[in-house]
Amino acid sequence: MVKIECISIIGGIDKSGKPENITSLDIREGEIIGIVGPTGSGKSQLISDIEQLSQKDSSTRRQVLVNGKVPSPALRNDPRQKMVAQLSQNMNFLADMEVRDFLRLHARCRGKDQISTDEIIYKANQLTGEPIKPNDNLTILSGGQTRALMVADVAVISESPIVLIDEIENAGIKKHEALELLSGHNKLIMIVTHDPVMALSAKKRIIMKNGGMSTLLEATPEEKIVSEQLSGIDATILHLRELLRNGLYIEENDLNFIPESLLCKEENASLTL
Amino acid sequence: MQRRKCIPHLVATDQQKMTDNKTINKLPLIIIAGTPGAGKTSVLVHTIRILKSANRRPALVKIDCLATDDDKRFAKLDLPVLVGLSRDMCPDHYSIYNLDEMKAFAQKNQADALIMETAGLCHRCAPYTENCLGVCVIDSTSGPNNPGKAGPFLSCADIVVVTKGDMISQAEREIFRERILEANPGCNIVDVNGLNGQGAAELAQQFQSFKAGSSVEDKLRHNAPFSVCTLCVGEKRIDKKYHRGLLRTMSGCEQYVGE
Numbered sequence: 001m002v003k004i005e006c007i008s009i010i011g012g013i014d015k016s017g018k019p020e021n022i023t024s025l026d027i028r029e030g031e032i033i034g035i036v037g038p039t040g041s042g043k044s045q046l047i048s049d050i051e052q053l054s055q056k057d058s059s060t061r062r063q064v065l066v067n068g069k070v071p072s073p074a075l076r077n078d079p080r081q082k083m084v085a086q087l088s089q090n091m092n093f094l095a096d097m098e099v100r101d102f103l104r105l106h107a108r109c110r111g112k113d114q115i116s117t118d119e120i121i122y123k124a125n126q127l128t129g130e131p132i133k134p135n136d137n138l139t140i141l142s143g144g145q146t147r148a149l150m151v152a153d154v155a156v157i158s159e160s161p162i163v164l165i166d167e168i169e170n171a172g173i174k175k176h177e178a179l180e181l182l183s184g185h186n187k188l189i190m191i192v193t194h195d196p197v198m199a200l201s202a203k204k205r206i207i208m209k210n211g212g213m214s215t216l217l218e219a220t221p222e223e224k225i226v227s228e229q230l231s232g233i234d235a236t237i238l239h240l241r242e243l244l245r246n247g248l249y250i251e252e253n254d255l256n257f258i259p260e261s262l263l264c265k266e267e268n269a270s271l272t273l
Numbered sequence: 274m275q276r277r278k279c280i281p282h283l284v285a286t287d288q289q290k291m292t293d294n295k296t297i298n299k300l301p302l303i304i305i306a307g308t309p310g311a312g313k314t315s316v317l318v319h320t321i322r323i324l325k326s327a328n329r330r331p332a333l334v335k336i337d338c339l340a341t342d343d344d345k346r347f348a349k350l351d352l353p354v355l356v357g358l359s360r361d362m363c364p365d366h367y368s369i370y371n372l373d374e375m376k377a378f379a380q381k382n383q384a385d386a387l388i389m390e391t392a393g394l395c396h397r398c399a400p401y402t403e404n405c406l407g408v409c410v411i412d413s414t415s416g417p418n419n420p421g422k423a424g425p426f427l428s429c430a431d432i433v434v435v436t437k438g439d440m441i442s443q444a445e446r447e448i449f450r451e452r453i454l455e456a457n458p459g460c461n462i463v464d465v466n467g468l469n470g471q472g473a474a475e476l477a478q479q480f481q482s483f484k485a486g487s488s489v490e491d492k493l494r495h496n497a498p499f500s501v502c503t504l505c506v507g508e509k510r511i512d513k514k515y516h517r518g519l520l521r522t523m524s525g526c527e528q529y530v531g532e
Contacts, residue, residue: 048439048471052464057474077462079447086443095417095445102448105417109447153444 002075004029004083004161004188005067007050012061014212015042020060022206022213027188029161034199035192037208043192044089046208047164050190051086052076060211080111085158087182089166092146093138099149100134107157115157123181124152127173129245147171148178155181162188169195172241197234200227232258300379301386301485303331304368304401306426307410312436313390314343315467316410316476321350321388323477331480332384334375336368337392353382364392365400366497372402386480399425399495404486406479407494409460410434413441413449420452425495428457432479435464500527 006028011020027033035043045060053064053076066075066083074081095102103117117134125131128148132141141149147170154163163182168191169175175198183189193199200223207215219227239257243250307313314335324331332353335343344356355378359367368375368391379387391400401407409430411423414437420427427433433453438446450462461479465472502508502518517531 051443052471054471055474058471059469077450077464079450088439088442090440090442093445094414094441095448097417102444105448105451106444109451150442150444153442158443 002066002083007162007188008065008068009046009050009213010063010065011213012056012058012063014060014210016210018212020062020212020214021209022216025206025213025216027190029188030186031204032183032189032191032202034202034205035190035208036194036199036205037214039194041208042211043208044166045211046206046213047086047166047190047192050162051084051164053084079109082110082158083160084162084164085154085160085182086164087150087154087166087168089170090146090150091143091171093141095138097138098134099132099136099138099141102138103153103157106153110157112157120152120156121149123156124148127151127178127181143171144173148173151178151181159184161186162190164190164192166192167194169193169198174238197227197230200230299485300376300384301483302372302376302402302405303386303388303408303480303483304405305388305390305408305410306365306400306430307434308396308412308415308423309392311410311412311415312465312467313410314346316434316436316465316473317388317390318346318350319465319467319470319473320477320480321347321352322470323474324480325350325352327477327481329386329481330384331386331388332375332379332382334378334387334389336364336390338364343390353378353384359392363395363398363497365395365398368400369402369493369497388480395498396422396424396426397498399429399493401426401429401431401494402491403488403494404491406431406483408432408434408476410436411453412436413438413446417445417448417452420449420456423456427453429494430457430460432461432463432476433457434476435462436467438464439466 006026009025011023014020035046037043042060049058049060049062050064052058053066053071054062055070056063075083099121100117103120107113107115121132121134125148128144130145132145132149151173165182168178191198191202199205200219202219204216204218206213207217236255236257240250240254243254305313305317321331321333330352332355333347334355334357335341335347336357336359337343338359341356341358344354347354355375357367357371368389375389376387399407407430409427409432411420411427411433413435435449435453453460453462463472463476463479465476500519500521502520503516505518508515519527520530521527
């Protein structure tokens with residue numbers, strides 16, 4: 001497999017046919033980039049362009065280069081050579097088959113026959129509520145179960161140096177755990193999100209507007225501090241969610257919940273300040 | 274051949290026909306088949322727009338069964354368009370039977386290629402000829418078992434266009450692709466989004482680089498199903514005793530019933 005050092009997005013046109021503000025953008029291995037913007041602003045299309053390694057042949061006329069070069073057709077199409085894993089916004093499977101058969105088939109497509117399907121199902125079940133069973137039919141899975149299975153499938157079978165994630169916060173799965181599962185060492189990750197916690201966890205973020213890449217912002221030191229505090233608030237909200245899901249009453253005291261892991265982090269953060 | 278030598282004027286006409294056939298056969302023929310609703314017309318409209326911007330001028334023929342609005346969509350492209358309704362005849366048989374007329378239409382209009390879209394319904398025929406570029410359009414939301422069931426219009430195609438890929442997950446897309454290659458290992462797969470035209474440029478590229486085949490007498494790649502029976506010619510009564518022809522029972526026994 002080709003080693004990815006850098007992908008370059010050469011800007012195309014926005015929805016009005018005008019050139020995009022950002023004419024060229026390099027993303028290097030190990031970088032995590034957020035993609036934010038109003039609904040309909042072209043976020044999903046941007047990652048679709050990257051997934052297809054578009055060569056000015058999509059509606060946006062963008063071109064994507066790999067290590068500064070035009071990628072070969074095989075690199076674009078052959079799943080065995082593909083360098084891009086994509087978690088799309090889809091909330092349901094249309095394939096009418098059992099979970100285990102589906103995973104086996106997909107593993108074969110990617111040339112990874114030796115992968116254990118049980119391990120993928122186990123990983124998916126760490127992210128969702130009611131467990132997925134190997135002989136469940138794909139089409140009966142709930143939105144959350146589907147999403148959890150897609151995450152585990154992308155993380156294990158489609159394991160690739162470039163990971164594209166579209167709104168991981170959807171469908172009520174454990175987003176932090178899901179993100180951790182998807183992001184391995186030195187991967188190039190792009191996250192489309194409406195969630196401030198996710199958006200601020202990226203070092204850079206692309207702002208989308210009217211179908212075009214409008215601005216590239218780098219997270220400020222102040223935003224880093226806000227991001228830490230926000231993670232605390234988020235953890236409290238997720239804690240409340242779990243309590244509610246398990247049929248418990250909420251008490252005022254529950255609002256003060258901050259997980260220990262975050263407490264340690266905050267101390268570290270204040271030390272470095 | 275012996276008889277032709279004896280009758281000079283017939284020889285002349287035949288030769289005339291041969292040269293006509295030769296020039297007509299040089300016209301690149303592209304045949305598009307696919308299931309109803311797969312997005313054949315949408316894919317074509319995007320692809321032809323790109324061909325037009327490259328100064329190509331193909332003639333378009335649309336075959337349908339009972340009615341069609343697609344000629345209006347094609348007419349917007351400002352190219353010669355011909356529509357044929359097959360009515361009582363099988364649309365694939367109809368398109369094969371009328372191929373010469375379509376070629377003549379394309380030639381009369383100084384087109385540089387003939388693109389024909391069939392209505393293909395029953396999955397047993399493949400409308401592609403040996404000389405043509407056979408293009409099958411298939412809907413990826415139809416499920417991963419579909420390519421295995423699709424029959425000769427998929428397995429004989431040169432190019433398989435996969436539509437609606439944006440509606441399924443990456444994993445499902447990859448499995449679908451694998452299934453197509455199982456049914457047709459030599460084909461070229463092109464993903465096209467019929468709504469926004471993504472991928473149509475690659476298809477247009479393949480249309481442009483296609484050169485017509487060289488066999489003088491063009492043939493079908495796959496035979497049409499050869500079982501014909503009284504139902505084919507209008508019998509409406511159901512009882513078994515009324516039926517004649519090459520018939521097949523539920524248990525798979527195929528036999529000729531009749532005189």
